Amino acid sequence: MANYLQHFASLFTRQGEKARPEQVQNSAGGFVFALDDWSRLDRWLVLGADGGTYYASEQALTVDNARAVQACLVADGARTVKRIVEISTSGRAPKNEPALFALAMAAGDAKPETRKAALQALPLVCRTGTDLFHFARAVEGFRRWGRGLRNAVAGWYLDKPAEALAYQAIKYQQRDGWSHRDMLRLSHPVARTPEQAALFRWITQGMEGMVNPSAKGGALSPASLPELVRGFEALRASTNRKQVVALIRQHRFTHEMLLSEWKNDPAVWEALLEHMPQTALVRNLGKMTAVGLLVPGSAACRKVAQQLVDKDRLRKARVHPVALLSALKVYEQGHGERAQKRANALSWAPAREIVDALNEAFYLAFQAMEPTGKKHLLALDVSGSMTCGTIAGVPGLNPRVASAAMAMATARLEPAFTAVGFASGQGLSGPFSSQGVEGLRPLAISPKQRLDDVLKAVDGLPFGGTDCALPMIWAQKNRIEVDTFVVYTDNETWAGNVHPFQALRDYRQAMGRPARLIVVGMTATKFTIADPSDPGMLDVVGFDAAAPRVMADFSRPTPAGPAPAGPAAN
Template sequence: MANYIQHFAALFTRQKEKARPEQVENYAGGFVFQLDDWARLDRWLVLGADGGTYYATERALTQDNARAVLRCLDADGERAVRRIVEISRSGRAPKNEPAIFALAMAAGHARPEVRKSALAALPEVCRTGTDLFHFARAVEGFRRWGRGLRSAIGAWYQGKSPDELAYQAVKYRQRDGWSHKDLLRLSHPTPVTDEHGAMYRWIVGGMDAVTNEAARGGALDPEKLPAVVRAFEEAKGAPRERLVTLVRENRLTHEMVPTEWKNDPAVWEALLPHMPQTALLRNLGKMTSVGLLAPMSAAARLVASRLTDAERLRRARIHPVSVLSALRVYAQGRGERAQKRENALTWEPVREIVNALDEAFYLAFRSIEPTGKKHLLALDVSASMDGGAIAGIPGLTPRVASAAMAMATARIEPSFSTLAFASAGGAFGPRGVSGVMSLPLSPRQRLDDVLGMVSGLPFGGTDCALPMIWAQKNKVEVDTFVVYTDSETWAGEIHPFQALRDYRQAMGRPAKLVVVGMTSTGFTIADPQDPGMLDVVGFDAAAPQVMADFSRA
């Protein structure tokens, strides 16, 4: 007898075929649901497109996302700009560059009101000199340097106090082919105070321009320059003892210190007490290499206490990805590219610092209360999850990053189980379900151990229905399935939303599904018509709270 049901059925559909008319084909050839443009805007702002994905190049993924951003700007430009500002200011994204790029698009939009809204938001999104340089480079792809853009750049400088402007000018001097001198010459802001005038003259012409003007009897006086600028100038030729004093008294940062002194432990010791939190994360290896951070040292205790200070993390907008990157690099004792360079920086990791970074990762997420619900945390470990990099960080693939996100939930929820899945015919996992692997994560494990465990798992195709199939087969009670994936599912004989429907019916439980999107594609396995399914953006710092609220509701 012919087995016609394998070719056509109402209750299950192969993932390489449409189960519903509105489904779209993903990059892998499977059929999934299309995210709306506003959800895509969020994914872009949080994840960007650094390195592309396994199936899509960085160029193709950026173009797809840019078109979605443009559609949001066309539909409601002011709303889009507000969202750009919101995600940028809240610190929910690992990097600010996607928001800066989207703002540059808005600044070049065809409608004047959208351009005006974008330029007014410039100081809120571009908070540092480096941000401003990124914007200047990006905006040239979308418009010319007209009066409105020049005025907005000028307003960025005018809106800062002389001390704030001085800090930006000496810490962030140039990037992307732009400098403060270039932007001041383009924007020609009128100084609002004598101190602003002195700063503008110093930025454009250096100390000689200021002193020469004063010698000619002009209004400018070198003493009107903020103390940090005068200290920066003196530091250029200062001996070691004087340099250390200048650093301590004027709170100079490492960017303001002459290069020849950056291997001196005394200089780093002077920098440490007032070092910003982001700089602290980025320079742990350097401070260990020069000998300042040593086991059981006072400096190591100070750094560990600051890394685990939740309020400092919050005020500095430290993102979990920044901590995770610092942990990965510091624990391995070298930079990601150190093996490819001669005389590359290496160090012996200090246990207190590694433990502090592990704790800081969880503190960087917004604090949430446990839901008490039963969670199945399912990690897609298929080949496509090993393509690209979260926030452009080498080695931080969606596969590895998803394990870190799962641990953020595992540390909070008392009732959870974890598994990894690829596709049937790949690895053989617990109780006979092909493609599912046991993943015994424990909240007591250190994060770098967990990442190493996931990195070593075998690859396979993608079948995002497997978590629900496995739970139904083994009669596992689940309140919320949490699937960490790129939604490039294609290898299954049933769609994920159909598998969830079958699980609900078989188990008599109104189980929910949270899809954690780990790449900025426009795809999701969540049925938009099902209120029991939710999309969140991977490594959105607010994601665990959103997931908990959804699970609790």
């Protein structure tokens, strides 16, 4: 008798075939669901396309996402600009570059109202001089320097108080082939105050231009410059360590404002530390250790460790979890990512207090949330494709390792969780099975473990194909009670005999539990394993700082049904 069931069935379908008409083929050949353009916009703004993926180069992934941004601009330019501003200003994204790129696209849009909205948003998204330079580089790919763009850049300078603008001019002097001198000469802002006029002259012509009587507008008194600029000129002219230290303390100068010859002096770094912003603190831990300031057991080491875990400092500075994870990886190894390729590269002996503080600070950087009390299965996709690309361009932070870090944020919060790693059971280099399911095994993740130890353990797992249905299959086969499945993946599933949404449906029926599925997208692709028609499934963007809170809200349903998707939801 012919077995027609092997060719067609509605209950279970091979991932290499469509289970639903609306499914699309992912880059690995499996069939999944397509994200809408607004969800793709969120993924781009948070994750970017650094390093590409296993299946797509950085160029191809960028082009693909840029087309999604264009589609959003065509559909609703004002909504697109608003979303760019929301993600950028909330501190939810590891890097601001994707938002700057999207804003540049909006500034070159065909619709005048969209261009106007984008240029009005310029000071909100371009918060530093470096941001402005990145935007200037990007916007030239989408439009010419017309009156609207020049006026928007001029407004960026004119709307800042003289002292605030002086700080920007001194700290962020040039980037991407652009400088403040270039921007002022392009935008031609007309100073509103004598202080602005003096500052613009100093930026474009230096101190010589200030005292030159033949300059346009005549000579200007250096006394009309902001105090910060006058102190900066004294700092650059100083050859005395005591005076340099005094000027740093008086004006709260940052390390970017120093001449290079002072950047190896521990006394100078001690002075910088007194008022060092939180982001700068995180970025300069290696340097301060290398010069001998952060010695284990020292007062400076204790002070820095306390500041790293200061919730208020982290919140006010909007330090992203990825920045802390990157700092932990680099600091613990005792050298920069490219140090081994350069002679006389910076290296240091890590201080235990700093490593411990960075471990703790990572969890504190996620937005505050309350435990749900629900039973979670944290499922990490450890297939080969998850080892390609980087999160926010951080060397060594591939989606596979980053998934473990995100899972730990939930593990630290929820008392009832199980963690597993899965691939597909195909092409693995060793035994990788658990309780009758090949391609999956439990992970010994404990909330008491150090984050760096967990990352190393996950990074050392064998590779394989991808079957995102395995977590649900394993839970059903072993009668494990789960309220919320959380799958961290790139959505390039292809190797299973049942689609993930079918496996969840079967789990619900077999176990009599209204289990939910949260898909944490770790790359900026256009795919998801979550069924968009199922209110019990949710997409969130990996390493969105708000993601754990949104996930907790979704796992904690209201009596009326599933919690609505929050700001991190796709």
